[in-house]
Amino acid sequence: xxxxxxxxxxxxxxxxxxxxxxxxxxxxxxxxxxxxxxxxxxxxxxxxxxxxxxxxxxxxxxxxxxxxxxxxxxxxxxxxxxxxxxxxxxxxxxxxxxxxxxxxxxxxxxxxxxxxxxxxxxxxxxxxxxxxxxxxxxxxxxxxxxxxxxxxxxxxxxxxxxxxxxxxxxxxxxxxxxxxxxxxxxxxxxxxxxxxxxxxxxxxxxx
Numbered sequence: 078x079x080x081x082x083x084x085x086x087x088x089x090x091x092x093x094x095x096x097x098x099x100x101x102x103x104x105x106x107x108x109x110x111x112x113x114x115x116x117x118x119x120x121x122x123x124x125x126x127x128x129x130x131x132x133x134x135x136x137x138x139x140x141x142x143x144x145x146x147x148x149x150x151x152x153x154x155x156x157x158x159x160x161x162x163x164x165x166x167x168x169x170x171x172x173x174x175x176x177x178x179x180x181x182x183x184x185x186x187x188x189x190x191x192x193x194x195x196x197x198x199x200x201x202x203x204x205x206x207x208x209x210x211x212x213x214x215x216x217x218x219x220x221x222x223x224x225x226x227x228x229x230x231x232x233x234x235x236x237x238x239x240x241x242x243x244x245x246x247x248x249x250x251x252x253x254x255x256x257x258x259x260x261x262x263x264x265x266x267x268x269x270x271x272x273x274x275x276x277x278x279x280x281x282x283x284x
Contacts, residue, residue: 085271108257110134133259144222159227166191238273
């Protein structure tokens with residue numbers, strides 16, 4: 078069946094088609110409850126080469142446990158509003174500037190959820206506010222549901238992008254396509270996947 082194809086160029090997500098110079102076999106990454114990686118040789122032949130259990134269901138399960146979001150759409154909506162720098166440790170938190178020696182910007186994630194580990198848990202935060210009879214409500218918890226959603230959505234799809242890049246190198250695929258029910262043409266997901274491929278491949282692979 079026909080499907081929508083998008084590409085990421087100059088930091089913009091634009092509708093696309095299969096390129097005329099598509100190199101076969103290409104790598105097709107299906108992101109469902111888990112993640113499967115396929116080599117596609119032609120319209121009739123493909124081969125599954127590997128997979129990962131850490132896919133869309135793991136993301137939804139974790140966010141159901143950690144936030145008030147009940148559906149994947151709610152999780153994506155919150156992720157769009159969140160700021161992962163409130164919960165993730167960034168390169169800028171360590172060095173204060175871009176780490177140009179290894180080509181990492183200060184906004185790059187150095188450690189997912191690291192700040193959650195070092196900050197007062199939200200449950201304890203609320204209990205302490207009650208104990209202090211804090212009626213002013215001027216202080217804020219260290220991070221929000223939206224921040225958690227943004228952090229985990231980025232972590233999962235950045236990881237998938239990295240795995241896809243590694244597999245494309247092993248199997249010599251120039252082109253990588255992502256599909257599946259957990260991609261959905263969502264801008265944050267597409268951007269994360271494409272930037273991950275561009276970064277980890279040094280710009281050699283197309284996504």
